[in-house]
Amino acid sequence: MSAALVIFFALAALAVIGAISLILQREPIHSALSLIVVMVALAGLFLLMGAEFVAAVQIIVYGGAIMVLFVFVIMLLNAGEEERTNFSKLASYAGIPFALVVTGFIAAAIVHSSSALPAAMPKGTLTDTRTLSTLLFSDFVYPFELTSFLILVAILGAIVLAQREN
Amino acid sequence: MSAFLTQYAFLIIPIIKIAILVFIVLTVDAYLTWIERKVIAHIQARWGPHRVGPHGLLQPLADGVKFIFKEDPLPAHVDKVAYFLAPFITLMLALTSLAVIPFGPQQFTVFGYRTGIGIAEVNISLMVLFAITALAVYGVALAGWASNSKYSLLGGLRSSAQMISYELALTLSVVGVLLIAGSFSLREIIVKQTNPHLGFLGWNFFGFSSETVGFTQIIGFLCFYIAAIAETNRVPFDLPEAESELVAGFHTEYASMKFAMFFIAEYTSMITISCLATILFFGGWLSPFPTTPFWHFTYYLPSVILIPLGLWVIFDGMRYETVFGRIVLPGVGSVMVAIGAALIVFPVVNDNIQGVFWFLAKVFTFLFIYVWMRGTLPRFRYDQLMSFGWKFLLPVSIANVILTSAVILWRMH
C-alpha cells in the first residue's frame, strides 16, 4: 500500500462523501458546502496525478469564483429548506436503482476496456506549466479566443438578466 | 532509529517545521497587536497600553487570557454548521498560506530529505497563495449568513463582495512579476531579482535585474498593495467591520474564542501579504547592498543594529518605574546584545542569517506601513470602494500587464 494509493483512497472517499452529502442535505447552502468539499478533493486528486496548474485553476476558478456565485445566489434568494412533495412514487423507487445500474455499466465498461489503454499506469511526473501554455496558445489558440468571446457574451447576458424591470 | 527517521523524514521534518512556524507566527501575531496599538496611540498623541507589563508588553498575554476565560455564547437560530465552520475555515486558510513562503535562501539535506527554510517548496507556490485567497471569501460569507442577524448578513455580503472584486486586481497586478521571473515558484521569483553589482536596483520594484529582462513594477506594486489591503479588510477598506458603521460587521455574533480565531486570521493574513509584497516586489531575502566582495562589510549590519538597540533597552529598563520592568527589560536588552556580539564572533552564523534578517526587516516595514495607514487614513464609503476596485484598479492592473509584456518583448529583441 504505497503512500500514493493511501492518499488516493482518502481523497476519493472525501469526494464521494461530499457528493452523497450533496444529495442528502436539505438546505441548499449545505449542499453548496458539500460541493466545495468535492471540488477541493478533486483538486487534490489532480495534484496527485501531477497536474498542478489544473489543480490550482480548479480551486481558484471553480472553488473560489463559481461556487462563491452559487453561495451568493442562495443567500440572495434566501433559499430555505426543500419542501417534501411527493409527486411521483415511480421516480423515487425505480430511479435510484436505475442510476446505480447506469453507473455500474459505465464502470464495468471502463474496467473491461482497460487493456485498450496504451499505458495503464500513470507516469507520476509533474506537468510543466510551460508545456501546457505552449500547447494552449499554439494548437488551441482558436478555441481559446472563442472562450474569451463566450465569457464576454455570458457577462453581458448575466447583466441583462439580473437587472430589475425599471 | 536512524533508519526509521530516514524513511519517514519526509513526514517528520515538515511537522517539526510547522510546529516551530505556527508558534513563531502566533507570537508575532500577538505582538503585532501590541505594535499596532502603540503605534496608533503615538500617532494620536497618547500612550498605548503601558500598564500591563513594562511598556505594555504583556498586554497581548492579558488579551489572550481574556479570550480564553470569556463566555462563548451560541446565539439561537444560527445555522450551526456554517456558524462553527466559518472561523475555522478562515483561521485554517490564513495559517496554511504561510506554508509555501520561503523565508531564506538556504537549502539543506536532513536525513536524506532535501528542504529549505520554509515548509513546502512547491513549483506553483504563487498559485497556491491565490487559491487560498480565493477560498478565504467563504469564511466571511458564511459567518455573515450563519449569524442570523441583519448586521452580520449585510457586513458579510459587503465584505465578501469587496474581497471578490479586489481579488481580480490582486492576481492581475502580479502577472508583471510572473512575466519577468518566468515561473510561479516564489523562490525562483526572488532569485531572478538578484543583481550583484547594483543591489537593491535589481528588485522588481526598480527592475534592473541581472538575471532576466526586467521592467520596473512600481504600478504593479501599488495595485498589489492596495488590492491586498482590501482583501484583508483593513483600513481604508474596512467598512464591513468598522465599529462605528455596522456594529462589527460579519463577526458581530461571534465572541471569545471564535472571535479570537477571526482576529488571529486577520493578522496572519496581514503577515502573509507583507511577506508576499517583499518576495514579489522587493527581493525577498536579498540584501539591498551589492554582494561583490568589496561590500561584505555590510554583513555586520544585523549586529550594528542589535547591539545599540539592546544597550538602549538595558538603559531604559534600569530607569523604569516598576520592579518587574527593572528586571525584565535589562534581561531582554542583554539577550539582544549577546546575540549581536555572537553574530560578530561567529561569521558562519552571520553569513547564514543574512537572508532571514533582510526578509524579516522588509516584512516588518510593510507591517508598519499597514499599521501607519490604520492610524492615518479615513475609510472609504462602500460604493466608492467598489467603484475604485472595478473602475480604476482593474484597468490599471491590466494596463500594467500590457506595458510590462510590451517592454519585455521589445528588450528581448
Add this chain to the structure above:
Amino acid sequence: MVPTNYYLILSAILFGLGIIAFVFKRNIIAIFMAIELMLNAVNLAFVAFSQSLGKVDGEVFVLFVIVVAAAEAAVGLGIIIMTARTRRTLNVERADLLKL
C-alpha cells in the same frame, strides 16, 4: 502509483451521483449544483487520460471545461434569479404551468 482505472471508476461514481442528484433534488439551485458535479467528474476523467497517455491535451481541455462551466453558471444563475422573482419559489415541481 495509482492505476488509471481507479481514477476512471471514481469519475463514473461521481457522475452517477450527479445524475441521482439531478433527478431527485427539487430545488433548482441544487439541480444546478448536480450539473457542476457531473462536469467535475468529467474533468477528472480528462486529466486521468491525459496523465496516462502522456499528452497535455487533456489538461488544456479541462481548462476549457472550467471556463465554459463558469460562463454557464453565470447565465444559469441569472435565469434562476429571474424565475425565482416572478414565481416566488425555487421548487421545480411548481413550474408546471404548461402541464395538461
